[in-house]
Amino acid sequence: MPDLVRFTVSLPARLSAAFDQYLSRRDYPSRSEAVRDLIRDALIEEQWASSVAEVAGTVTIVYDHHRRELTDRLTRLQHDYHDVVLSTTHVHLDHDNCLEVIILRGPVERVRAIGNRLMSIRGVKHGKMTCTSSGAGLE
Ligand code: NI
Numbered sequence: 001m002p003d004l005v006r007f008t009v010s011l012p013a014r015l016s017a018a019f020d021q022y023l024s025r026r027d028y029p030s031r032s033e034a035v036r037d038l039i040r041d042a043l044i045e046e047q048w049a050s051s052v053a054e055v056a057g058t059v060t061i062v063y064d065h066h067r068r069e070l071t072d073r074l075t076r077l078q079h080d081y082h083d084v085v086l087s088t089t090h091v092h093l094d095h096d097n098c099l100e101v102i103i104l105r106g107p108v109e110r111v112r113a114i115g116n117r118l119m120s121i122r123g124v125k126h127g128k129m130t131c132t133s134s135g136a137g138l139e
Contacts, residue, residue, distance in 0.1 A: 059101070059102045059119065060102075064098075070124075084106035
């Protein structure tokens with residue numbers, strides 16, 4: 001583990017109790033581990049808010065492959081953004097529905113753009129984007 005810095009945090013009693021319950025629900029081994037995760041999460045979110053950072057993310061979509069032209073549109077869009085699409089995994093969920101996970105990496109604006117476009121195509125029943133980064137500088 002890199003050099004550690006210790007600091008003390010004062011919390012209102014009720015907030016502290018709620019935090020301890022949060023730790024136990026999530027099986028955190030210590031408060032420190034949970035605080036580290038929360039800080040990293042906040043900093044990665046901030047990286048996503050800045051337009052210069054390179055980020056990574058996934059988009060998960062569920063759609064009915066019988067809908068006319070939907071599969072073609074999804075493929076065309078991914079080719080338009082081939083510079084940020086790393087990989088696509090397709091699962092045939094049932095007779096009608098497909099689930100696709102698209103892994104993205106690149107400038108935040110471009111990653112966000114294709115993510116939003118994929119999720120908003122008519123016929124996509126559910127879409128969810130997950131944002132992360134390499135966490136460089138955050139370990
Ligand atoms: Ni399928």
